[in-house]
Amino acid sequence: MSLEPDHLLDRQHLTRSLTLWRVVAVFALIALLATLSGGGEKIRKGKSVARLTVEGILVEDLEREAALADLADDPDTVALIVHINSPGGTVVGGESLYHAIRTAAERLPVAVVMGEVAASAGYMVALAGDRIFAHQGSITGSIGVIWQTADITGLLTKLGITTEAIKSGPLKAVPSPLEPVTPEVRKATRDLVLDIYDLFVDMVSDRRHLSRSKVEQLADGRVFTGRQALKVRLVDEIGGEDAARMWLFHMHDVDSSLPILELKTDARDKLWRSLVSIMAEKTFFPERVTLDGLISLWHPEGAEGIQ
Structure with a gap:
């Protein structure tokens, strides 16, 4: 059955109108949610304790660092509790957050x-x-640095595939799975890993008031339970947030009845990016992340955790 030209025009007009209203509705919703998400943090009054939650794989987060910088200048915030549930991540991700918290x-x-x-x-x-x-x-420790690579040149040869790289020097873009690891490459990579390892050991020695030789005994990559970590002085006390609040009260006179406010980064920007991604039908990767650079990460091979 064919449609008359007038009917076709009416249908096209209706389709355009519906599309327009859908777009308007989506952007109105975005504006409303952005306003709601960004308004709550500004109106609070009185003293409070801030809580920063650090979860998942660590990568550099400039928004989080900026939020911590603002926190340091907020006269209404009297203490900070940092909750950590992370197996690690990039060295820069951990180092930058460490310095932001120390500030x-x-x-x-x-x-x-x-x-x-x-x-x-x-x-x-x-x-x-x-x-x-x-x-x-709790599982903690795993003090160390890792750089992993693979050599797939043998497999490629069996498949009849050859690769070639034209580069300015033998140590450019190595180690690479497309090239065998030469002694020169292995030494350069190991020197890089050990340099960051020394940085990590120095941080532990300084912050935990342990001799470097003692830290080196603990920094062989092993993990510790909370009880074990207490015995070797990698942590100070067994307990959770209640214990932390008691310490803040007894040692820093921070009233235990003060409200705890979650420290948030710029929620409006994150909300905008998420909604735009949804509208554009982009793929989300909430649990997967590409890690560039040196990695300090604990994840047992083939294990999702200890049960």
Whole structure:
């Protein structure tokens, strides 16, 4: 059945109108949610304790660092509690967050509370606290740095595939899975890893008041339970947020009845990006992230955790 020209024009007009209203509705919703998400943090009055939650794989987060910088200048914030549940991530991700927390600690007492895991770069972040609390079953430690690569040249040869790289020097873009690891490449990579390892060991020695030789005994990549970490002085106390609040009260006179406010980054920007991605039908990767650079990460091969 064919449609008359007038009917076709009416249908096209209706389709355009519906599309327009849908677009208007979506952007109105975005504006409303952005307003709601950004307005709550500005109207609070009175003293409070800030809580920063650090979860998942650590990468550099400039918004989070900016929020911590603002916190250090907020006269209404009297203390900071950092909750960590992270197996680590990039070295820069851990190092930058460590320094941001230490900047806040110049004015505020900082208590760190470990969750299920605070290992590798996650433990590096924990070092920023003035006192570290862990549950008995928390997994921590894994002090070390790793750079992994694979050599697939043998497989490619069997498949009849050859690769060629034209570069300015033998150490450019190595190690690479497309090239065998030469002794020169292995030495350069190992030197790089050990340099960052020395940085990590120095941070532990300084913040935990342990000799370097003692830290080196602990920094062989192994993990510790919270109970084990307490015995070797990698943490200060067994407990959670309640224990942290008691410490803040007894040592820094921070009233235990003060409200705790979650420290948030720019929620409006994150909300905008998420909604735009949804509208554009982009793929989300909430649990997967590409890690560039040196990695300080604890994740047992083929294991999702300890049960």
